[in-house]
Amino acid sequence: MAHAETVNIESRGASLAGTLILPPDPALAVLISPATGAPAAYYRAFAEWLADERQAACLLFDYRDFGASASLASGNIRASHASMTDWGVHDASAARQWLRTRLPNLPLWVIGHSLGGMALPFQPELGQINRAITVAAGPGHVSEHPWPFRAQALALWYLLGPVSVTLLGYLPGRLLGLGSDLPAPVFRQWRLWCTQRASLMGDPALPAPERPGLTCPVKLIAIADDVMIPPEAVWRLGDWMPAATLSHQTITPADYGLRCVGHIAPFSPRNRALWPDLIA
Numbered sequence: 001m002a003h004a005e006t007v008n009i010e011s012r013g014a015s016l017a018g019t020l021i022l023p024p025d026p027a028l029a030v031l032i033s034p035a036t037g038a039p040a041a042y043y044r045a046f047a048e049w050l051a052d053e054r055q056a057a058c059l060l061f062d063y064r065d066f067g068a069s070a071s072l073a074s075g076n077i078r079a080s081h082a083s084m085t086d087w088g089v090h091d092a093s094a095a096r097q098w099l100r101t102r103l104p105n106l107p108l109w110v111i112g113h114s115l116g117g118m119a120l121p122f123q124p125e126l127g128q129i130n131r132a133i134t135v136a137a138g139p140g141h142v143s144e145h146p147w148p149f150r151a152q153a154l155a156l157w158y159l160l161g162p163v164s165v166t167l168l169g170y171l172p173g174r175l176l177g178l179g180s181d182l183p184a185p186v187f188r189q190w191r192l193w194c195t196q197r198a199s200l201m202g203d204p205a206l207p208a209p210e211r212p213g214l215t216c217p218v219k220l221i222a223i224a225d226d227v228m229i230p231p232e233a234v235w236r237l238g239d240w241m242p243a244a245t246l247s248h249q250t251i252t253p254a255d256y257g258l259r260c261v262g263h264i265a266p267f268s269p270r271n272r273a274l275w276p277d278l279i280a
Helices: 040-054 067-072 084-102 149-168 184-195 231-240 269-279
Strands: 003-011 014-022 028-033 056-061 108-113 131-135 217-223 245-251
Touching: 003 084, 014 040, 014 067, 014 084, 028 040, 028 084, 040 056, 040 067, 040 269, 056 084, 084 108, 084 184, 131 269, 149 184, 217 231, 231 245, 245 269
Parallel strands: 028 056, 028 108, 108 131, 131 217, 217 245
Antiparallel strands: 003 014, 014 056
16 A cells, blocks of 8 residues: 655755655556646545555655645745746646656656646756656636636636736736735736737747657647646647657547536546546
8 A cells, every 4th residue: 555755855945845655565656747736635635546556656845835845845825936947847747857866767757737737848957757647737818718717717817816916016806806826926927828829939038849859659639628728728838849749639528428518527536437547
């Protein structure tokens, strides 16, 4: 039976709180890179299932100034300078390197949810990855959201978000129904990606993707009822991985006896019927 270790990961002047789910005789190392606003604890049940199912050592972590990592810093979200670049590039890369150093002889997978997959092409040393799986990850523009969700997104990017950040010094995600509060620089960069057509590729705060970049098999998974990152946006992520061997899968909730899944919930225990196909 797998056991859990609490670990600290250093990332460019920040300490990240992590949990390593370690089976007795691991055959695989897996980094689970979370979505924006999703704490590492949310992925715990999936990681434990993967440890039992595939004998995978799974590393979970929280981005800087967020979740359990916030307790390793000042804890004052208004003082946070964390950006999406810090989260998706620097912190995720540091977590991957920590896992590679801890388990150097095992094949390395990265499973990236939303931000955790979308920022992957901008990270360094991608040649150390043996397989990548992205879930609900892609450059989605606000104009692609179906109504009425598009109205909510427009209100967030152009009214509620900017006003809240200006008045409070952070995005009150709990109050706005986003689940978690976010540092102001995270919100501002996230807004840029979702309101300009070039998305991440047009952001000067991100490093240029290294080439050849990912050369391993990459599975792009879209969720059919995801109104935030619809399937066509997920497939565009593949354009940023020109040397990878790509495969595509759309998860339709009804095929699994589920009423809905959406953007955030693929890793929820209530949707565990999906999990074998996520890693297939």
